Amino acid sequence: MKKSIIVLTGLVLSSFFYGQKFQATLTFKNGKVVNGFADELAKVNKKNLLDYKESKDGQKQQVSLEDLSKIEYREGDKIALAEPISIVEFKNAKKWLYKIYSGKVNVYTFSNTSIESSFRNGNFYSNETLQTVYVFQYKNDPGNIVTSIMDAGPLTVNTFQKKANVKMLLNYFKDKCPKVNEAYEKGEIEFKKNPFTFVEYFEKKCN
Numbered sequence: 001m002k003k004s005i006i007v008l009t010g011l012v013l014s015s016f017f018y019g020q021k022f023q024a025t026l027t028f029k030n031g032k033v034v035n036g037f038a039d040e041l042a043k044v045n046k047k048n049l050l051d052y053k054e055s056k057d058g059q060k061q062q063v064s065l066e067d068l069s070k071i072e073y074r075e076g077d078k079i080a081l082a083e084p085i086s087i088v089e090f091k092n093a094k095k096w097l098y099k100i101y102s103g104k105v106n107v108y109t110f111s112n113t114s115i116e117s118s119f120r121n122g123n124f125y126s127n128e129t130l131q132t133v134y135v136f137q138y139k140n141d142p143g144n145i146v147t148s149i150m151d152a153g154p155l156t157v158n159t160f161q162k163k164a165n166v167k168m169l170l171n172y173f174k175d176k177c178p179k180v181n182e183a184y185e186k187g188e189i190e191f192k193k194n195p196f197t198f199v200e201y202f203e204k205k206c207n
Contacts, residue, residue: 025072026052026063038071041082041096041110065096086142087135097135097143101196103203108135108143134195136172146172147195166191169198177206 021037028034038052049062050071070083084094085108097108109132137143147165166184169191173180180202183189189201 021051021053023074024052025074026068027070027072028063028067029069030067038073040073041071041098044096085135085137087145088142089145092142101199103199104138104206105199105202106137106143107195107199108137109133110135136199138176144172149194162191165195169195173198173202177202179205 021039024036024038026034026036026038034052034054036052036054036058037056039050041050044050044065048065050065050068051060051062053060065084070081073080073082081099082096083099084096086092086094095110097110099106099108101107132149133145134147134149135143136146146168149161149165170181170184180189180198183201183205184198189197191197
């Protein structure tokens with residue numbers, strides 16, 4: 001997947017599409033590939049089953065996420081990837097997340113609410129209306145929950161959130177690249193409304 005910084009502006013799917021299935025490619029662990037239409041992750045039921053159809057007018061089917069290795073959602077020429085990764089804070093249990101950045105550090109996200117979805121810069125993820133959690137994965141290590149943004153209004157991040165998130169970001173990068181912490185102390189980078197100023201600096205300045 002091409003590297004892509006996610007900015008908090010972009011195309012929000014209209015209410016017409018809300019509740020509809022998205023064009024998708026389901027890749028199974030056994031190598032089988034199915035093209036069709038599938039629900040977003042937020043609509044997976046309590047039994048971990050995802051609804052999909054092999055054609056728009058086809059019969060609804062269900063597949064267990066346990067049987068899949070990845071899901072590629074498409075809107076026009078935009079492709080969005082969802083896949084399971086191990087997360088340290090969940091005792092290395094695997095969780096299905098949307099991959100929104102590929103690089104030295106991969107960035108995934110999920111929302112703790114079932115809400116309308118968005119395509120932004122060619123990547124698919126749940127539109128953060130209450131809280132967005134960012135998970136960082138360095139190389140092939142398990143992922144770490146690094147920042148959590150609670151929306152207190154349109155694109156608002158309060159002082160407490162800022163301090164807490166900066167502390168988590170600096171702690172994450174301190175052993176991987178001390179330059180990130182030094183750059184923050186010097187005012188070369190700052191926390192805005194998402195963690196990507198730190199990610200971008202790490203990608204450009206750190207080996």
